[in-house]
Amino acid sequence: MKDLFRIEILDVSASAGNGLIQGGDVIDVIHAIEYNKDKALAMFGGRPAAELKVINVRGDSMAPTIEPGDLIFVDISINQFDGDGIYVFGFDDKIYVKRLQMIPDKLLVISDNTNYREWSITKDNECRFGVFGKVLISQTQSLKRHN
DSSP states (O other): THHHHHHEEEEEEESSSOOSOOOOOTTTTTOEEEEEHHHHHHHHHTGGGGGGEEEEEEEEEETTSSSOOOOOETTTTTSSOOSEEEEEEETTTTEEEEEEEEEEEEEEOOOSTTSSOOOEEOOGGGGGGEEEEEEEEEOOOOOOOOO
């Protein structure tokens, strides 16, 4: 179907916690999410589908903004810090989803859940850091039982 906007689901989870290296929780038979062109334009503002990926989030460090199990839609064309926001990034071979904020001489790594401490990326450890993309949208995956 030519009029569909298809976003690939990556088989990886980004940790909203202490970092994660492993496959994702999205059921293996789901490889993509499709939208009609109008819905995609409203959601993603004209970004090409090839620049967007869906990733499952594990951990609660970004709650209540992003809850465990939520899907995040990530703009992978952004591969460096592009202003304050929520990013998917690697640090020491682990994948994180965290809020990044630039202050003089360092980049703060912030969890929205106040039970987690912030930490910093500085000139001394920036070689261990790389941006995979910037989070545009999150979608809840919570299940509700209706008896």
